[in-house]
Amino acid sequence: MDKITAITMLVPKLAPDDYVGFTFFIGAMAMMAAAAFFFFTMNDFDRKWKTSVLVSGLITFIAAVHYWYMRDYWAVNMESPTFFRYVDWILTVPLMCVEFYLILKVAGAKKSLLWKLIFLSVVMLVTGYVGEAIDPTNAQIWGLVSGIAYFVIVYEIWLGSAAKLAKAAGGSILQAHKILCWFVLVGWAIYPIGYMAGTPGWYEGIFGGLSVDIFYNIADAINKIGFGLVIYNLALQQTKAKA
Template sequence: MKTFTMTFSAIAQMATDDYVGFTFFVGSMAMMAASAFFFLSMNDFDRKWKTSILVSGLITFIAAVHYFYMRGYWEDYSESPTFFRYVDWVLTVPLMCVEFYLILRVAGAKRSLMWRLIFLSVVMLVTGYIGETIYRDQAQIWGLISGIAYFVIVYDIWLGSAKKLATSAGGHVLKAHKTLCWFVLVGWAIYPLGYMAGTPGFYSGWFDGLSMDVIYNIGDAINKIGFGLVVYNLAIMSTENKKTV
């Protein structure tokens, strides 16, 4: 009861122009609602899709829990909760990469694809964290390394082995794969903007007045919930097709 009292007290004290706190609150609520939706819908699909839906629910659930912590940190210190955010990402982003493997298993995807994407995502995140928190004076260098890992992921899913598997699978799998690819290409591109807004470099001044936390929060909600909804739609369509055959 004390925890809920403190939470509602913090909400009441939120300034009307506190867009960071607002996006933390909305983000946590949206991702918790998405988690409940994914978990409760797991019995609506063929067994082969349940793991994919479970992972979608885990992604948004982990994010929701971290967002509760990050919002509390923001309320207490008025500082960006960078450490908690990267802990969230190092758990959820690899799981988003796992989703590619799970939907491509029908086309014979091997675990090597999954581990390669996970490794690249971890490199992307670790180097981004180093540049954003530890060696801020070298943020451009670490950001470049992080960006290279990101573009290797983009190449692999758009033109590499993942694309070939999706093409061989065809149908709803190919459509879902392409949509997830667009999330990675466009949706994940939001994060470099947040990185540049919060670190020094030749780009300093480009984002004056724009909080990196607002950028990150919007990006998280769009990408994590969106990923799950794409997988959910694939599971629904595949299950319905099986029933009509």
């Protein structure tokens, strides 16, 4: 067996019409490219914004590593890599909540806001995982609990203390905060559709038969990379303003 044949045997084979597998490959490369971009541009910013850009790089890097595993898992088993996906989310989603705290520190954000958002995100994810992977017969109940935690996050950033801090900061920070809020309200709303597509319930007639992974993959790319670009743009504006 020559080297080319050996390498070919190690590469997962996807059918030309495997659109789910295609989104896994695109997701892996997009996340890795975004992570490299954020890491290599860190030194372009004022010191207090480097942490925010670093977190953006960590979010996309962690996602890229998991997508690398998930694309191979899909290619070999042709089933949703639910476990790997939730491991990714339990790391990256709280980090996305950390971004709100980091950009609002200049307006006096306290660590209580940070821990509140992290706690809610963990509740949202753990209950979602239970409903999707452990107790699917009660997926509607677990999904409801997960949804409540999600809407509390939405309330906090749109109308709660986070929103008030953003208004107090004003300028580019307020603008960035609003964009991140829209990502949470609209971008994160894609995930419940994926959840309903992959679990039994009253919604099966609407979302049953749809590919849960396509919804999740698209949402991940939009939200994780989009979050990072908003933070990058804010850091760039703040650094230029200080120069």
